[in-house]
Amino acid sequence: MKYKFPVHCPSCSKTLTVTELSCGNCDTRIVGNxxxxxxxxxxxxxxxxxxxxxxxxxxxxxxxVQTGKSYPTVRNRLDDMIAHIKELEQK
Known part of the structure; x- marks a missing residue:
């Protein structure tokens, strides 16, 4: 089974942060926020x-062509994503 990486808190829906990184080879751990x-x-x-x-x-x-959606639909989706990414950058 392939697990999805969680990005949002299941309780409050805010974006999660990484607090620990570890090496599977030597068990080195880096802790932070x-x-x-x-x-x-x-x-x-x-x-x-x-x-x-x-x-x-x-x-x-x-x-x-690949998605079978109109060019304006794909363009609008890209524009929406650009706006969303700009919002994330400002946080």
Whole structure:
């Protein structure tokens, strides 16, 4: 079974932070309070959209063909994600 990396608190829905990193080889542990990278704060669906955008060489026209959605729909989705990422950067 493949587990999904949790990004939001199941109790209050706020973004989680990383508090410990460890090495599976030598058991070294680093403890602190680290913010998740912005791309990891996105939903799995948004991360998949970005991956497809990257794999299509940034061609929204190609993504439109691949997803079967209109170009304006894909463009609007990208614009919404850009706005959301800008909000995350300001936090």
């Amino acid at each position: 680290y913010t998740l990278p912005i791309l990891m704060q996105l939903t799995a669906e948004d991360q998949e959209f970005i991956l497809q955008f990257f794999l299509s060489s940034g061609s929204l026209k190609e993504m439109s």
